Amino acid sequence: MALGEFARIKTYFAPLATAPGAMGLTDDAAFLQPRAGYDLVLTQDAMVEGVHFLAEDPAKDVARKLLRVNLSDLAAKGAAPLGYLLTCAWTAKTPEKWIAGFAEGLKADQERFGLSLLGGDTVATPGPLSFSLTAIGEVPEGGMISRRGAKMGDWVFVTGTIGDAALGLDVLQGKVTPELAQDRDALIERFRRPVPRLEIGVGIRDLASAALDISDGLMGDAGHLAELAGCCLRLQADEIPLSDPARRCLSQGQVKLERLLTGGDDYELVFTAAPQVIAGITEIGAAAGVEITRIGEVVAGSGVELLDCDQKIINIKSKSYQHF
C-alpha cells in the first residue's frame, strides 16, 4: 500500500534532512545561515522519466544522477556544496520500493559529498516521474569562477576523459556493443553515475579564468566559453583524453570521434587558465587523483576550432546537444 504524503516524507526524506535549517522537514521552508565572507551559489536541474532517464534505470542511480548533475554545476563555479531542495512528482503507481531506493541513493551521495536535504515539495502526477533539484553551495566572497573570463593566451584544460557517458547511453540503447564486458560496464557506469569534480572545482577557484561542466558535449560547451569571452578555443583533437573503453570502441569503428566530443553527460570540467599556473593545476589534479589534461589554447577569433595532428581543421557537424 502506498504511504500518504506526510508518512512518505517522514519515512524516506526526513532522515535526509540533517542540517538544522531543514527542521526535519516539519516546515514548508528551511533556513540557511550563510557564513560571513561567503557568497552562495545556486543551481537547479531537473530530470524527466523517458527524457533524462529510462523507466528501467535503478531508482538509486536516478537519484544520484539528479544530485550529481547539480553538484557538477557547483563544481564548475568552485563552490563547496551545502544543501539542496527537491521536488518529486510521483505517480499513484510508483512502487514504495522505488521511492525507498531513490531516497537511499540520495543518502549515500549526501554523505559522500557532504550536504543535507533542506526542503522541497512532493506532488502527484499522472506521469512521467519528474524531479527538480536546487543545489546550494558557497564560495569565498567574489570568488565564484565565471564562464566569461577566458583570455587570449590561456590554455584550455579538461578533467577526466571525454565521451564515455554518451557511449554508455549508446551501449544501453544497443547502438554500440563493446567487445569486453568490462568496457560495457565502465561506459554505462559513466552514464549513470557521473562524478562531480567538486575537489577540482574548489582547487582551481583562484587559478582558472573560466570554467564550466560539460553537460551538452565538449564542443558545444567549449563554444559557450568562447562566445562569452569573445575568443576562439583552439583544441587539439589528439590531446583530448579518452578512456581505454572509448579508444577501443573508436578503433573498432563502433563510434566516431564526433559522437564523443558532442555527446552529452560528461560532467567533466572544461576550464581555461594562464600558462603560468600550470604547476598549481597539476598539483590539484594529483591531490584529487583526477587527470587534468591540457587540450588547447585561447586564440583570437570565435567559436571552437578542432585541429588534427597536422593542425588542419576537423569539421564537426552537430556542435552540441539541444534539449528539444
Add this chain to the structure above:
Amino acid sequence: MALGEFARIKTYFAPLATAPGAMGLTDDAAFLQPRAGYDLVLTQDAMVEGVHFLAEDPAKDVARKLLRVNLSDLAAKGAAPLGYLLTCAWTAKTPEKWIAGFAEGLKADQERFGLSLLGGDTVATPGPLSFSLTAIGEVPEGGMISRRGAKMGDWVFVTGTIGDAALGLDVLQGKVTPELAQDRDALIERFRRPVPRLEIGVGIRDLASAALDISDGLMGDAGHLAELAGCCLRLQADEIPLSDPARRCLSQGQVKLERLLTGGDDYELVFTAAPQVIAGITEIGAAAGVEITRIGEVVAGSGVELLDCDQKIINIKSKSYQHF
C-alpha cells in the same frame, strides 16, 4: 514554430533575470551575496497540469500562482523575497504564446513583490506541463517565524477571509453556482490569484509566536501548529472571517462551513501571538490594508477544537487536503 531551448530562455526568461547574480541566465548557476546579519529562507513548491492547475487556466495565472504560493511560504516565515529559481517542463506542443503569457505573469509579479529570477532549468516532457519553483527570502539573523512556537494563552489570528479559494475551485468545476456574477468572479479570482501576505509576515515577525500559510485548509493547517506546540487550538466558528460571496453561498446552502474550513489554497496566514501584542498586530493589519481577525486561543490539549456560539464542539470530518 517553436523556439529552441536557448532562444526561448533568451526571449522569455532572460528579461526576468534582473539581479546581478542571475548573470542574465548566461550561466548554469547564479550567485547571491547574503546581507550581513541576515539568514536566508528557502522554499520550493511545484505545480502539475491537471493536478494543481487546469489545462484551460490562463498561462499568466498559472505563473503567478506558482510564484505566489512560494511567496506565501516566505510570508509565513516573516521573510522578504529576494529571488527564485524555476524549472519549466514544456511539451513539444506547448504554444509559444502560452510560454510568453507565462513569462508575462512572472514579470508582473516580480515587479509587484520585488524579486528577480536567478536561474533554473528548462526540460522537455511528453506532458503534463509541470513547474517547480524555489523561492529565496531573507530575515534578520535568527528572526524567522517558526511553526512550533505557539504557547498556552496565545491568541490565534488569521489574515483575510477563509474558504474563498476552495469555493472558487467549486465554481470552476460547476459544483457551486453563485447567484451574482460578481461573486463568481471574486471567488475564482481568489482561487487563481492568491495574494501572499508578505507585508503582514514581515510585520508580525517579532510579535507572532508561530505562523504558517493556509494551503491545505484552515483546520488542517491549524492542526500543524497545535501538533508542533503540543497544545490545542480552540477556534470560534463564528469568529472565522468569511467574505460576502462565501457568506451568500453558505446561506443559500450551496456550500457547507466544513468545506470552507478544510478546502485548500487560501494562502492566508494563521498565526499565534500573546494577547499583549494585540495593538501591534492591529496596526500592522491596518497599515497593510488587510483584515487580521482573532479566531481563537491556544489551550491545553491537542488538535483543533471548533466551537459554536454555545461553546459546543462542531465535528469536522475531513481535516485537511492530502496531496495524494
